[in-house]
Amino acid sequence: xxxxxxxxxxxxxxxxxxxxxxxxxxxxxxxxxxxxxxxxxxxxxxxxxxxxxxxxxxxxxxxxxxxxxxxxxxxxxxxxxxxxxxxxxxxxxxxxxxxxxxxxxxxxxxxxxxxxxxxxxxxxxxxxxxxxxxxx
Amino acid sequence: xxxxxxxxxxxxxxxxxxxxxxxxxxxxxxxxxxxxxxxxxxxxxxxxxxxxxxxxxxxxxxxxxxxxxxxxxxxxxxxxxxxxxxxxxxxxxxxxxxxxxxxxxxxxxxxxxxxxxxxxxxxxxxxxxxxxxxxxxxxxx
Numbered sequence: 001x002x003x004x005x006x007x008x009x010x011x012x013x014x015x016x017x018x019x020x021x022x023x024x025x026x027x028x029x030x031x032x033x034x035x036x037x038x039x040x041x042x043x044x045x046x047x048x049x050x051x052x053x054x055x056x057x058x059x060x061x062x063x064x065x066x067x068x069x070x071x072x073x074x075x076x077x078x079x080x081x082x083x084x085x086x087x088x089x090x091x092x093x094x095x096x097x098x099x100x101x102x103x104x105x106x107x108x109x110x111x112x113x114x115x116x117x118x119x120x121x122x123x124x125x126x127x128x129x130x131x132x133x134x135x136x
Numbered sequence: 137x138x139x140x141x142x143x144x145x146x147x148x149x150x151x152x153x154x155x156x157x158x159x160x161x162x163x164x165x166x167x168x169x170x171x172x173x174x175x176x177x178x179x180x181x182x183x184x185x186x187x188x189x190x191x192x193x194x195x196x197x198x199x200x201x202x203x204x205x206x207x208x209x210x211x212x213x214x215x216x217x218x219x220x221x222x223x224x225x226x227x228x229x230x231x232x233x234x235x236x237x238x239x240x241x242x243x244x245x246x247x248x249x250x251x252x253x254x255x256x257x258x259x260x261x262x263x264x265x266x267x268x269x270x271x272x273x274x275x276x277x
Binding site: 015030105 | 177179244248255
């Protein structure tokens with residue numbers, strides 16, 4: 001007598017498809033945030049009124065050690081203007097936002113040349129600040 | 137007459153999926169928390185033609201900023217009175233180019249103070265223009 005071999009089914013459960021798609025979506029979403037600036041140590045300055053900042057084309061940062069970064073990459077102030085001009089290209093007005101993150105103790109000799117470079121590259125400057133907390 | 141029993145519907149989710157759901161929820165909230173939008177302040181710093189700028193500089197309001205003192209057109213002004221002082225100086229000016237305020241900062245002025253003062257200038261109706269000190273280096277043989 002011939003005993004038929006039991007056939008194993010190797011199908012992927014359809015219930016898990018939603019989960020897999022969702023996790024892939026989150027994974028790709030995180031990957032899309034290419035400009036990782038988490039390594040930059042800075043404390044934002046405060047202002048009484050702040051608005052939600054628009055999406056930035058580029059991000060300029062000056063950390064607590066007075067180092068200058070463009071999109072998370074350490075850069076010299078002399079090449080900041082040229083690099084920004086290249087990144088901003090021919091984008092129309094309203095789509096040229098450049099975020100500026102400066103540690104609140106940074107002296108003017110470090111942040112003013114950066115502001116000037118953003119301005120001369122035609123960037124729309126957005127200072128990244130925190131709202132002033134008033135005592136209750 | 138024989139009565140057919142209606143089959144009971146399974147309404148509870150399968151227990152094996154709850155860990156998946158919990159994990160997905162954790163990841164979702166983690167991502168949401170990490171992508172909180174930045175807050176800040178837009179600042180328009182106009183690009184000015186050098187020749188025109190030189191001719192106009194004498195007519196514009198000048199704010200000199202040091203870590204301790206604020207000087208408006210050569211006169212020290214306390215921070216509390218800066219807004220009203222600037223508002224009175226800008227009162228009669230209607231053209232955008234007349235509302236330009238030249239901000240000259242001491243090299244040691246911290247960013248926090250600069251933001252505070254320029255915020256007051258803008259709320260008084262002024263447009264910030266930076267006046268940077270040029271540094272020229274000469275090599276002597």
